[in-house]
Amino acid sequence: MNAVLELREVHTFIGSFHILKGVSFAVQPGSLTVLLGRNGAGKTTTLRTIMGLWSAAEGSIRFLGEELRGRPTYEIAAMGIGYVPEHRAIFRSLTVEENLRLAERRRGDLARRADWIFSLFPDLKAALRKPAGLLSGGQQQMLAIARALVPENRILLIDEPSEGLAPMLVKQVMAAIHRLREEMPILLVEQNFHAIRQLADRYILMEDGRVIRSGPMTELVGNPGLLQRYLGVVI
Ligand SMILES: Nc1ncnc2c1ncn2[C@@H]1O[C@H](COP(=O)(O)OP(=O)(O)OP(=O)(O)O)[C@@H](O)[C@H]1O
Ligand SMILES: [Mg+2]
Incomplete structure (x- = not known):
């Protein structure tokens, strides 16, 4: 299957700080993929790099087969990438x-x-x-x-939609995202593991600017050791 979005060995610097240190992953058509990781792991930086809001120093970012790296943000958005940033702009x-x-x-x-x-x-x-x-x-x-x-x-990138919301509202927002998943692939950044454990098809786990593991969500749900070690989640 051809990926909708594919990152290969993406490196991003913010000032002189090396933040993304070779990020690679793919988002498949029709999937809801969740990007997980502790505070500061590089999740937001990954989305901002895809959108061209930070420029990737190395690597490739392909969307429907086209290279995004080096393009301005307005052009990336116009290619069909919907971005919902942190803190609801x-x-x-x-x-x-x-x-x-x-x-x-x-x-x-x-x-x-x-x-x-x-x-x-x-x-x-x-x-x-x-x-x-x-x-x-x-x-x-x-x-x-x-x-x-x-x-x-043609794809949505959503950064921490549950942040600061009461549990009832988190449920509502997640139910809407669940319905949206029928319409287009979604790459979702979410810290609230319990809110998305039933919802996501695939996971990407980041730590310190790297993807340390990715796969079907069922694999992560069935691995309490991994959850505790990298997300501090106990199930
Ligand atoms: N504007 C910035 N200036 C300097 N450093 C930054 C900036 N934005 C992010 N960083 C650093 O980059 C690293 C990754 O941050 P990022 O915001 O991508 O993490 P995150 O996984 O989205 O975390 P959170 O869960 O807190 O939102 C952190 O060490 C952070 O301090
Ligand atoms: Mg973030």
Whole structure:
């Protein structure tokens, strides 16, 4: 099977710090792949490097067979990569509708996909005219994800959607991601192992800027030693 997204031996420096030290992995079509690892492992840096927000010093990043390395971020996004950054980059003083409209890549994107987006996130439809800053944390996260669905995308990269949310809201957000997985492959960064253990198809485990292991999620769930050692998770 041809991977949708494939990283090979990617190295990234931030200033003089060598952060990604040869990251390689693939995201397969139709899969929800979770990128796991402790704080500072390099998960966010990996997503930012894919998007061209940090430039890779070495290696290759291929999306649907095309090399991304060296391209500017706007071009990478326009190739069909939806990125939902950490800390929900929404405009709090703008309404939900204005936030969605600003995410259009082509005129009419929102009109074309509104029914689908609101079927995934009915709360957003009810709050269209509300300033986004007045939404609950869970609704703001849903808006951040919805923004990535407005233009036509072929993959989604989502960074820690459960961060700072109450358990009920984590469930809601994860249920939406589960439904989205039917539509397009997803690369999800998540620290909350329990929230995604049933959801993800495959895992990539990072430590200190390297991928130390990857495989089917069932393999990780069945390996308490690995979970405890690299994620501090006890099951
Ligand atoms: N802007 C920056 N300037 C300097 N160092 C940075 C910067 N961003 C990240 N780093 C460093 O790069 C390493 C990887 O950080 P990164 O944010 O990718 O980790 P992460 O796995 O996403 O962690 P977390 O779970 O805390 O979000 C860390 O050591 C971090 O301190
Ligand atoms: Mg991070």
